Amino acid sequence: MTMLTEEELDLQRSVRSFLDAKVAPLVAEHEQARTFPWEILPSLHEFGYVGGLVSPDDGGDDLSYSMLAILMEEAGRCWGSLRTTLNILTIVPYLISVVGTEEQKSRFLPDLLSGRRRAWFAMTEPDAGSDAGSLRTRASKEGDSWVLQGRKIYITNALHADVGIVLATVDPEAGPKGITAFLVDGTESDYAVHDIPHMPVRGTSSCELVFDGTRIPEHNVLGEVGRGLSTAMKAINVGRLNMAMGAVGLSQAALEESIKFATTRQQFGRPLGGFQLVQEMVVEIATLTQTSRLLGMHAARALDAGDSGRQECSMAKYYCGESANKAASLALQVHGGAGLMEESPVERIFRDAREATIPEGTSQIQILQMGRALLGQSALR
Ligand SMILES: Cc1cc2nc3c(=O)[nH]c(=O)nc-3n(C[C@H](O)[C@H](O)[C@H](O)COP(=O)(O)OP(=O)(O)OC[C@H]3O[C@@H](n4cnc5c(N)ncnc54)[C@H](O)[C@@H]3O)c2cc1C
Secondary structure (H helix, E strand, O other), X not given: OOOOOHHHHHXXXXXXXXXXXXXXXXXXXXXXXXXXXXXXXXXHHOOOOOOOOOOHHHOOOOOOHHXXXXXXXXXXXXXXXXXXXXXXHHHHHHHXXXXXXXXXXXXXXXHHHHOOOOEEEEOOEOOEOOOHHHOOOEEEEEOOEEEXXXXXXXXXXXXXXXXXXXXXXXXXXXXXXXXXXXXXXXXXXXXXXXXXXXXXXXOOOEEEEEEEEEEEEHHHEEOOOOOHHHHHHHHHHHXXXXXXXXXXXXXXXXXXXXXXHXXXXXXXOEEHHHOHHHHHHHHHHHHHHHHHHHHHHHHHHHXXXXXXXXXHHHHHHHHHXXXXXXXXXXXXXHHHHHHHXXXXXXXXXXXXXXXXXXXXXXXXXXXXXXXXXXXXXXXXO
């Protein structure tokens, strides 16, 4: 029994078999070296990663959100770092295509969609994480340029990309209404990038960006001045769906590894899978995986139906992320000591699942945003 259409099943089968054959064999080595096989990316573009949400007029693949959700589940099932990387690479061209000017689209989209250039997205700062509206990076107008002053942290793959979207305030007194999105082209604007070593998704870099008098041409404002947060929310909503479905993929991988292990490892003269307590853990992982998948696909279908999908994406991000952590922890338990060894995929899945509840709004922020919508009162401040 499947909830997917024939076309969706075809996409799932073809991307899964490609990732199993071409990417899965590279994961252990890159995880160990904390590197990413960038050379595989152009082949992934062919499935609709990166250009999936961009219209054909702008050179994209115009996939449904449901198709994108399937792509992200498969990326997460293969490797958490792959899903994290593809999320950012997908949302940046999407944002440029929905709010960019024709000139910005023609300047940035062909390179991003072909994989000749890669992108980062920078909102988080040392003193502004969940409370993004309080960000301090300052954009001041000087002649026909904006001059940026400030720092961003935890920015995915900024070391490996040279096109970015940065959020900065043009008027600190205006609070969230001063926040503006800017396109940054690393070939014309100077900024510094440093790696911040981190625990999960080791094939990605989490970077600090330092803007110290960085000049950005006036025509690089993305969307309207003062509407940066609402511009960012368009990407963040899709990012939540991507993260939710990536978490489903991690749970699915935890399930597959657990079944493999429980049916081959023997103790007390029979396979682990013959013990009721082990069966309970495996069934719990399967249930968490399937309930997560249903919720994630429900969010994707809501977006496909033209709804804002805010509540659905929040619920999916919250539930799928928390469930992936439970599933990964159970899978580790099924594996016993082997699950804690770096040679086991479960050790990586456990670390990568830890990421699922933090970026694109923590679980707590999702709860507070859903609570506000359900109860009509904000508990955020
Ligand atoms: C691997 C990784 C990749 C990332 N990539 C990017 C990226 O590419 N671009 C980018 O801009 N950012 C990125 N981030 C940053 C991410 O979006 C933030 O870490 C996240 O929004 C949380 O902000 P914070 O870390 O400052 O935590 P804080 O906001 O300081 O929160 C700390 C804790 O307090 C809780 N909390 C905060 N406010 C409330 C409240 N009102 N009520 C209840 N609890 C609350 C949070 O839920 C959390 O548990 C990335 C982070 C990670 C870990």
